[in-house]
Amino acid sequence: VHEPDGFREFVGARSGALVRSAWLLTGDEAEAEDLVQTALAKTWSRWSGVVRQDAPEAYVRRVMLSTFLTWRRRRWRGELSVAVVPERPDPRDAFAGVDLRPSVQAALRGLPPRQRAVVVLRFFDDLTEAQTADVLGCSVGTVKSQSAKALAKLRECQLLAGTWDEEVSRDGG
Amino acid sequence: VTGVEKRLTELLHSAAPASGGVAFEDVARRVRHRRSVVWSVAGSAATVAAVSVAVSLIGASGGGQSSRPATGPSVDLAGAVPWIDAPAQPYRPPTVSPPAPPATDARPCTADDVGASFAGRDGAGGHLILYVRFRNTSRSTCVLKGYPHVTATEPGLPDEAATNGSFFPTAGTANMAPGQDTFLGLETDTYCTARPGGGGGEPPYHHIHIVLPGGGPVSLDQPAEGFDITCGLHLTEFFVPQPEQPQPHDPLSDLQASLETPPSVSAGSTLIYVADLSNPTDQPISLDPCPGYIESASAPRPVKEIYALNCAPVGAIAATRTIRFEMRMHIPANTPAGPLTIHWALLAPSVTGSATVNVAATPTSAQS
Numbered sequence: 001v002h003e004p005d006g007f008r009e010f011v012g013a014r015s016g017a018l019v020r021s022a023w024l025l026t027g028d029e030a031e032a033e034d035l036v037q038t039a040l041a042k043t044w045s046r047w048s049g050v051v052r053q054d055a056p057e058a059y060v061r062r063v064m065l066s067t068f069l070t071w072r073r074r075r076w077r078g079e080l081s082v083a084v085v086p087e088r089p090d091p092r093d094a095f096a097g098v099d100l101r102p103s104v105q106a107a108l109r110g111l112p113p114r115q116r117a118v119v120v121l122r123f124f125d126d127l128t129e130a131q132t133a134d135v136l137g138c139s140v141g142t143v144k145s146q147s148a149k150a151l152a153k154l155r156e157c158q159l160l161a162g163t164w165d166e167e168v169s170r171d172g173g
Numbered sequence: 174v175t176g177v178e179k180r181l182t183e184l185l186h187s188a189a190p191a192s193g194g195v196a197f198e199d200v201a202r203r204v205r206h207r208r209s210v211v212w213s214v215a216g217s218a219a220t221v222a223a224v225s226v227a228v229s230l231i232g233a234s235g236g237g238q239s240s241r242p243a244t245g246p247s248v249d250l251a252g253a254v255p256w257i258d259a260p261a262q263p264y265r266p267p268t269v270s271p272p273a274p275p276a277t278d279a280r281p282c283t284a285d286d287v288g289a290s291f292a293g294r295d296g297a298g299g300h301l302i303l304y305v306r307f308r309n310t311s312r313s314t315c316v317l318k319g320y321p322h323v324t325a326t327e328p329g330l331p332d333e334a335a336t337n338g339s340f341f342p343t344a345g346t347a348n349m350a351p352g353q354d355t356f357l358g359l360e361t362d363t364y365c366t367a368r369p370g371g372g373g374g375e376p377p378y379h380h381i382h383i384v385l386p387g388g389g390p391v392s393l394d395q396p397a398e399g400f401d402i403t404c405g406l407h408l409t410e411f412f413v414p415q416p417e418q419p420q421p422h423d424p425l426s427d428l429q430a431s432l433e434t435p436p437s438v439s440a441g442s443t444l445i446y447v448a449d450l451s452n453p454t455d456q457p458i459s460l461d462p463c464p465g466y467i468e469s470a471s472a473p474r475p476v477k478e479i480y481a482l483n484c485a486p487v488g489a490i491a492a493t494r495t496i497r498f499e500m501r502m503h504i505p506a507n508t509p510a511g512p513l514t515i516h517w518a519l520l521a522p523s524v525t526g527s528a529t530v531n532v533a534a535t536p537t538s539a540q541s
Contacts, residue, residue, distance in 0.1 A: 003201070005195075008197045009197065010195075011197045012197065013202060014194070015192075015194030015195045016191075016192045016193055016194035017194075018194070019192035019194055019195065020189040020190070020191070020192050021189070023189050023190060024185055024188070024189055029190065029192075029475075030475055030477050032192075032471055033192075033195050033475055033477070034477055036194075036195050036199050037199055037203055038203065040195070040200045040203075041200050041203035041204045044200070044201075044204045045204075052499065083207050101188045101190070104184055104185065104188035105188070111516070119181070119185075120185070123178060123182045123185055123188065124182065124185040124189065125183045126182075148340075151177060151178070151181070151342075152300070152341070154181065155177065155295070155296065156295065162209065
């Protein structure tokens with residue numbers, strides 16, 4: 001199989017960041033790598049055209065998101081609801097980031113896939129609403145409404161209760 | 174950007190685990206695999222026949238995983254169902270029909286039937302909601318449904334009527350037996366055309382007047398916080414929180430998995446092992462539709478494969494019986510010598526097994 005120019009370097013340089021985004025989408029390290037590998041494999045044959053458009057990562061992200069949304073429709077991904085709510089971390093704890101992982105993971109799993117995708121693109125990948133709409137192939141209005149709904153659900157999520165306390169008083173709701 | 178959005182960004186960044194990314198070689202392997210699948214699907218009859226011969230030759234030499242056959246000690250495959258290189262079908266959990274909607278045919282509650290009190294608040298994205306709990310204090314069942322007529326009042330200020338419809342979704346309502354509750358949400362907003370910059374002054378309204386659909390006024394005072402209705406006062410319909418739906422039971426989840434692995438395997442070869450699926454119940458468990466399974470190992474890069482189980486020769490696993498299934502997994506050539514944990518899971522809830530196999534030192538790895 002012919003190796004496209006620059007593809008190997010792109011994988012080496014950017015796949016780590018893609019896997020982190022994919023983890024937030026899938027909530028599982030192995031599935032995240034699976035998703036990124038699948039997106040990259042789909043991009044392989046179009047690489048020269050993608051590079052000419054000067055935004056290869058945006059293209060790969062678009063493929064990754066559409067693959068994720070397709071998987072969510074077609075495949076069971078082994079997600080199970082938990083009977084016992086994990087303990088919430090102490091924000092002063094140096095390992096709070098690590099301890100937060102299951103809570104964030106569970107909270108994201110509580111969102112429908114499209115809202116989860118919007119949250120990851122807007123608040124992790126730091127895309128604008130217009131860029132997010134472009135990646136997801138929807139309108140900016142849809143991104144806004146999905147984002148608002150997702151934020152509402154995350155704010156209601158018991159697993160993250162306490163996380164927003166300061167912001168609630170600051171934002172006035 | 175609001176504080177909540179900033180906090181969410183921080184949360185996501187602190188939660189997402191660091192990753193070294195994926196290996197180019199793994200992507201290239203997928204590309205080769207995708208192409209072979211496309212070939213086998215798109216080819217003519219003659220081509221398909223030719224590919225079938227090629228596949229059977231590959232199968233005879235250790236599967237479609239393009240690696241050397243297993244070397245070293247192996248497990249006993251006597252009586253095991255042979256491994257097949259077949260894609261897993263999507264998992265379809267058993268379905269249950271949703272419960273019938275609760276009855277809402279009781280007489281309408283009047284103000285004399287209920288006691289009202291505030292019951293907590295919540296907020297999201299500039300929307301604030303205050304819940305009102307109505308408890309049936311009468312001796313008979315009644316129902317609160319639809320929207321009441323609600324007015325915010327304050328001496329010296331004009332009365333403000335609430336509008337129907339809220340940002341916050343709610344469940345449906347139900348008949349309310351004596352002692353049971355029904356809720357109503359009162360929403361105020363931080364942002365609107367009248368106040369595009371958000372924020373607000375002292376909430377000026379402290380009294381809420383509710384006329385129930387069944388008749389009669391209910392008045393509530395909230396002197397402590399009050400209502401800032403610059404952006405209006407919006408209502409949910411009456412609602413009763415719905416209990417969570419029970420998850421349907423999948424008989425496949427009763428199966429128990431364990432692995433039989435050889436003591437060692439060489440890097441770059443195909444590990445041949447056995448997955449034992451046991452049925453501890455007193456009922457047979459059908460393998461139709463045939464479940465898939467996932468096998469994985471984590472060195473040096475995660476290896477993960479998803480296949481269909483070879484269900485055809487089995488059909489079902491009889492009560493209290495165990496069926497042995499031959500399994501294969503490619504062990505990458507650059508896997509370091511030492512213990513390697515193999516994880517196996519049926520694509521059904523909670524059926525997993527794992528085992529450790531020792532990767533034998535090869536001349537190459539021994540030198541490095």
